[in-house]
Amino acid sequence: MRQTFDEHTSPDFGPRHVPLIRAAMAQQGLDGFLVPHEDEHQNEYLPEANDRLAWATGFTGSAGAAVILKDKAAVFVDGRYTLQVRDQVDQALFEIRDLVEGGVPAYLETAPRAGWTIGYDARLHSPEALERLRAAAAKAGAALKPVDANPLDLAWGSARPPQPAAPVVAHELRYAGEDSASKRARVGKGLAQHGAEATVLTAPASIAWLFNIRGGDVIRSPLPLAQAILSADGTARLFLDPAKVTPGLVAWLGNEVSLETPDALPAALAALKGKTVLVDPAQSSAWYFDTLAEAGATVVRAMDPCALPRACKNAVEIEGSRQAHARDGAAVTRFLHWVATEGQANPPDEKTAVARLEAFREALGAMKDLSFDTIAGAGANGALPHYRPTERSNARARAGSLLLVDSGAQYLDGTTDITRTMAIGEPTAEMRQRFTLVLKGNLALAGVRFPAGTTGSALDALARAPLWMAGLDYDHGTGHGVGSYLGVHEGPQRISKAPNAVALQPGMIVSNEPGYYKEGDYGIRIENLQVVTPAQEIPGGERPMLGFETLTFAPIDRRLVDKDLLSAEEIAQFDAYHAKVVEVVGPQLEPDVRTWLEEACAPL
Numbered sequence: 001m002r003q004t005f006d007e008h009t010s011p012d013f014g015p016r017h018v019p020l021i022r023a024a025m026a027q028q029g030l031d032g033f034l035v036p037h038e039d040e041h042q043n044e045y046l047p048e049a050n051d052r053l054a055w056a057t058g059f060t061g062s063a064g065a066a067v068i069l070k071d072k073a074a075v076f077v078d079g080r081y082t083l084q085v086r087d088q089v090d091q092a093l094f095e096i097r098d099l100v101e102g103g104v105p106a107y108l109e110t111a112p113r114a115g116w117t118i119g120y121d122a123r124l125h126s127p128e129a130l131e132r133l134r135a136a137a138a139k140a141g142a143a144l145k146p147v148d149a150n151p152l153d154l155a156w157g158s159a160r161p162p163q164p165a166a167p168v169v170a171h172e173l174r175y176a177g178e179d180s181a182s183k184r185a186r187v188g189k190g191l192a193q194h195g196a197e198a199t200v201l202t203a204p205a206s207i208a209w210l211f212n213i214r215g216g217d218v219i220r221s222p223l224p225l226a227q228a229i230l231s232a233d234g235t236a237r238l239f240l241d242p243a244k245v246t247p248g249l250v251a252w253l254g255n256e257v258s259l260e261t262p263d264a265l266p267a268a269l270a271a272l273k274g275k276t277v278l279v280d281p282a283q284s285s286a287w288y289f290d291t292l293a294e295a296g297a298t299v300v301r302a303m304d305p306c307a308l309p310r311a312c313k314n315a316v317e318i319e320g321s322r323q324a325h326a327r328d329g330a331a332v333t334r335f336l337h338w339v340a341t342e343g344q345a346n347p348p349d350e351k352t353a354v355a356r357l358e359a360f361r362e363a364l365g366a367m368k369d370l371s372f373d374t375i376a377g378a379g380a381n382g383a384l385p386h387y388r389p390t391e392r393s394n395a396r397a398r399a400g401s402l403l404l405v406d407s408g409a410q411y412l413d414g415t416t417d418i419t420r421t422m423a424i425g426e427p428t429a430e431m432r433q434r435f436t437l438v439l440k441g442n443l444a445l446a447g448v449r450f451p452a453g454t455t456g457s458a459l460d461a462l463a464r465a466p467l468w469m470a471g472l473d474y475d476h477g478t479g480h481g482v483g484s485y486l487g488v489h490e491g492p493q494r495i496s497k498a499p500n501a502v503a504l505q506p507g508m509i510v511s512n513e514p515g516y517y518k519e520g521d522y523g524i525r526i527e528n529l530q531v532v533t534p535a536q537e538i539p540g541g542e543r544p545m546l547g548f549e550t551l552t553f554a555p556i557d558r559r560l561v562d563k564d565l566l567s568a569e570e571i572a573q574f575d576a577y578h579a580k581v582v583e584v585v586g587p588q589l590e591p592d593v594r595t596w597l598e599e600a601c602a603p604l
Contacts, residue, residue, distance in 0.1 A: 018073065021151060031117050032067060032068060032112060037061075039052075041202055045220050046218070046219070047217055048161045049163050049164065052156075059075055063077070067118075069111060069112060069116075073093055077099050080385060084388075105133055112141075113140070117142070118142055118143070122285060126281055126282060127281050165217075168213050168215045178316075183210050184210060187210065188230060198272060200227070201228040202227050203306070204217070204223035205221075208223055209483075210230070221410070221488070226241075229269075229272075237268055238257055240260075269291045269297075270291075274296060275297050276299075277297045280303055281301050282304075312506065318531055321414035325529065328361070328416040329418075332554040334589070335353075335405075336557075336600070338360075340600070343403075343424065367410065376404070378402075379398065379401040385515065385517060385523065399424060402421055402427065403424055407419075415486060418529070420555075421560065431524075434524055437470055437565070440466040441466050441467060444465070445479075447547075449538065452544075452546060455502060455503050460478050460495050463514040478495040479494060481508060481509060482529055493508050510531075510532070529552045531551055550577065554585065563604050578601035585597065
């Protein structure tokens with residue numbers, strides 16, 4: 001298992017580095033420097049060597065930013081990390097600000113002085129983000145300036161961990177379902193729709209998918225850090241550190257793929273002079289746009305051409321996901337059995353729960369890694385949707401409380417993500433009522449039928465409606481895309497209040513995770529993954545409708561269900577789900593756990 005650094009106690013992260021950064025800034029004539037969370041590949045989860053925000057501030061969340069000026073500094077986080085940032089960051093050095101409300105642009109409008117120069121690393125910012133930041137700084141009379149050498153990297157110096165060089169291996173056809181040549185030809189033809197002769201790919205997930213390769217450079221995701229240039233004729237140049245190349249990789253890639261070192265990338269971009277090149281501004285940094293423009297290429301800004309075909313899983317990938325979830329469901333069920341038996345008599349603390357669940361998954365012998373660091377919140381900590389236990393925050397579950405655990409794993413045949421909320425002792429009537437409202441939303445989204453062209457934004461209200469009717473809501477999205485032995489968060493599809501122009505299509509995997517969070521008391525979330533099914537006729541209907549097939553199978557705590565709040569149809573749907581859980585998971589379990597499962601999944 002690949003491990004993260006200790007996210008709260010590592011001595012090599014934090015405020016003692018700010019003076020070093022300021023000294024490096026001064027040597028370059030900078031009055032400030034922008035520190036985004038993103039790395040050169042716009043990764044959500046970062047290799048330690050690229051977690052510049054953590055090294056500079058001590059904050060290790062998966063979203064954030066910092067601005068370091070010569071006389072003050074600020075760190076920006078969203079609502080998921082309100083407690084964590086105060087636990088990790090020295091507030092004598094950093095003002096803590098909201099990443100969403102105003103964010104870095106609002107800070108740049110007032111914090112710098114007129115005439116100041118604020119540096120940025122063009123490899124780390126999207127072009128759109130830089131346009132907003134440049135306009136904001138101008139309001140204060142300051143100017144943004146790209147740097148040739150990142151002052152933070154210079155300050156980090158020899159103490160900076162080496163870039164990851166995990167072996168890159170073939171992702172076999174029995175898992176991928178389509179060979180790379182076919183994918184490259186398919187995507188290449190799509191470039192013509194944009195009038196493009198080539199595309200530059202920088203998203204690790206797209207590169208892994210397109211070439212049917214997997215790596216281990218990114219924590220919790222089997223991704224190789226690399227870049228590629230794909231031509232419309234299906235030929236490609238893949239820029240990969242030679243240290244990652246494994247025996248047989250060149251043969252696996254084939255004659256139409258040229259394997260080159262990352263040092264050759266600038267010259268390869270320059271060679272695109274006079275060509276029309278598609279680049280995704282949401283995935284590729286400003287450096288690519290600047291470099292291509294300087295080379296004389298015509299740049300088309302459009303979505304990564306691999307994103308949509310990658311999201312629409314083929315039949316082999318869907319079957320692999322079914323198998324991965326069946327396997328994973330057995331591990332999760334063993335954990336739920338442990339919580340329902342030993343955990344009731346001796347309620348666990350959060351870190352113990354995390355360790356036990358990972359041990360159950362490890363025992364399967366098939367897990368390659370977790371798909372993200374497990375979220376385990378006991379009592380009030382469960383009200384923080386993306387909370388992760390630390391040594392200082394680690395709480396023990398107690399009688400009359402709820403334990404929320406959100407977790408997942410990476411398998412060669414699929415990626416899983418599941419949340420279950422469990423009662424410790426006797427739940428209150430309010431807990432049961434709120435849990436049942438969340439369950440109603442989950443059932444509604446699982447069972448909906450919808451026409452082609454429907455986006456996730458159009459379905460989001462189904463999961464929220466029962467809560468809305470009670471004057472309640474939750475402040476996160478209802479569903480995110482999930483990869484096939486790739487990232488646990490995958491676009492371009494999603495289910496949320498936020499507008500999304502990408503229609504749900506057959507083969508897309510999305511999460512279904514409504515929740516409710518009572519600050520200072522408890523949190524509730526029920527999450528399953530589901531795949532969009534092909535459109536089918538409905539008896540008496542006028543047009544075929546798409547739907548969802550549930551992939552995740554593990555019991556939902558019946559003790560938290562208020563049957564009186566469910567309709568007869570909802571009860572039948574819930575009972576049918578539990579019957580399927582017994583069918584899929586039961587044969588994999590030991591007799592005592594199987595007996596418990598049958599009781600836990602008995603009809604309401």
